[in-house]
Amino acid sequence: MNNKPLQAHHFEPVAGAFALLSRPVSSACNMTNILTANRLTKEFGRVRALDDVSFHVEEGEVLGLIGPNGAGKTTLFNVIAGSSRIDKGTIKLDGEDITRKSPSTRCRLGIGRTYQVPRPFETLTVYENVLVSAVHGAGRNQKEARSEVRGILELSGLAHRKSHFAKDLNVLERKLLELAKVLGSNPRLLLLDEIAAGLTEVDFQQVLKIVGQLRGKGRTVIWVEHIPRLMTQGVDRLLVLAEGKILASGKPGEVMSTQQVADVYLGRQQE
Numbered sequence: 399m400n401n402k403p404l405q406a407h408h409f410e411p412v413a414g415a416f417a418l419l420s421r422p423v424s425s426a427c428n429m430t431n432i433l434t435a436n437r438l439t440k441e442f443g444r445v446r447a448l449d450d451v452s453f454h455v456e457e458g459e460v461l462g463l464i465g466p467n468g469a470g471k472t473t474l475f476n477v478i479a480g481s482s483r484i485d486k487g488t489i490k491l492d493g494e495d496i497t498r499k500s501p502s503t504r505c506r507l508g509i510g511r512t513y514q515v516p517r518p519f520e521t522l523t524v525y526e527n528v529l530v531s532a533v534h535g536a537g538r539n540q541k542e543a544r545s546e547v548r549g550i551l552e553l554s555g556l557a558h559r560k561s562h563f564a565k566d567l568n569v570l571e572r573k574l575l576e577l578a579k580v581l582g583s584n585p586r587l588l589l590l591d592e593i594a595a596g597l598t599e600v601d602f603q604q605v606l607k608i609v610g611q612l613r614g615k616g617r618t619v620i621w622v623e624h625i626p627r628l629m630t631q632g633v634d635r636l637l638v639l640a641e642g643k644i645l646a647s648g649k650p651g652e653v654m655s656t657q658q659v660a661d662v663y664l665g666r667q668q669e
């Protein structure tokens with residue numbers, strides 16, 4: 399194993415990645431917590447995937463969450479979205495305790511998540527995939543849903559592919575469809591699980607731009623990536639998770655340049 403830590407400058411900044419994207423005037427300025435996680439613990443047998451994790455997310459904020467493989471990032475999304483129950487701790491959405499609520503109730507309350515491996519309906523078109531979500535996820539009638547889907551496809555850059563079957567999409571398009579599907583359910587809090595993993599730098603820029611647009615519309619986002627790369631340029635704040643614990647939190651540039659993060663997180667990238 400090579401323990402030599404990578405230096406912070408290995409994560410190249412993208413000049414002006416969000417220069418053209420304005421900050422929302424709406425709820426984003428209120429600084430109220432949309433999500434509060436208090437002392438979350440989740441064990442799988444002898445593995446403690448989450449170990450006393452506490453953090454909050456402000457409304458309108460894009461929070462980046464990074465950490466090595468196995469750090470507990472997806473587990474954290476599972477317990478927030480409700481597909482997995484925590485052993486200890488509480489989760490509040492807008493101050494309301496949702497710890498014991500079902501995934502469908504949490505979806506209705508405004509939590510939407512993408513999956514690391516996209517899960518479209520392969521034999522439906524792009525349009526139909528998002529429509530299903532807009533009707534069943536958000537509970538809209540057909541007319542409202544159709545109009546909403548058009549906007550979502552524009553925003554996610556898939557409008558020109560709307561009549562194609564999901565099975566015929568390339569890697570980037572599958573990731574964008576995963577995002578478009580979750581937007582169909584009209585979430586206030588979006589959980590993006592490695593949406594940019596495996597993409598080229600050019601494709602990554604497109605994802606960065608879309609997340610910036612969502613932020614501009616006042617959506618709250620928690621964006622997980624295993625390898626932070628350019629993602630740190632698109633977030634307001636960064637949390638680092640390692641072995642189920644929060645290791646660091648703060649402004650992306652500051653967090654990435656701390657020795658602790660370099661040693662524990664970046665060092666492991668070279669294993």
Ligand SMILES: Nc1ncnc2c1ncn2[C@@H]1O[C@H](COP(=O)(O)OP(=O)(O)O)[C@@H](O)[C@H]1O
Pocket residue numbers: 442445446447465466467468469470471472473474
């Ligand atoms: N369903 C599960 N059953 C057993 N162990 C699990 C399960 N889900 C996750 N784990 C374990 O929990 C730890 C955290 O996993 P995960 O949340 O997937 O990490 P990350 O998303 O950061 O790569 C790992 O050690 C993983 O093997």
Ligand SMILES: [Mg+2]
Pocket residue numbers: 471472473514
């Ligand atoms: Mg994961």
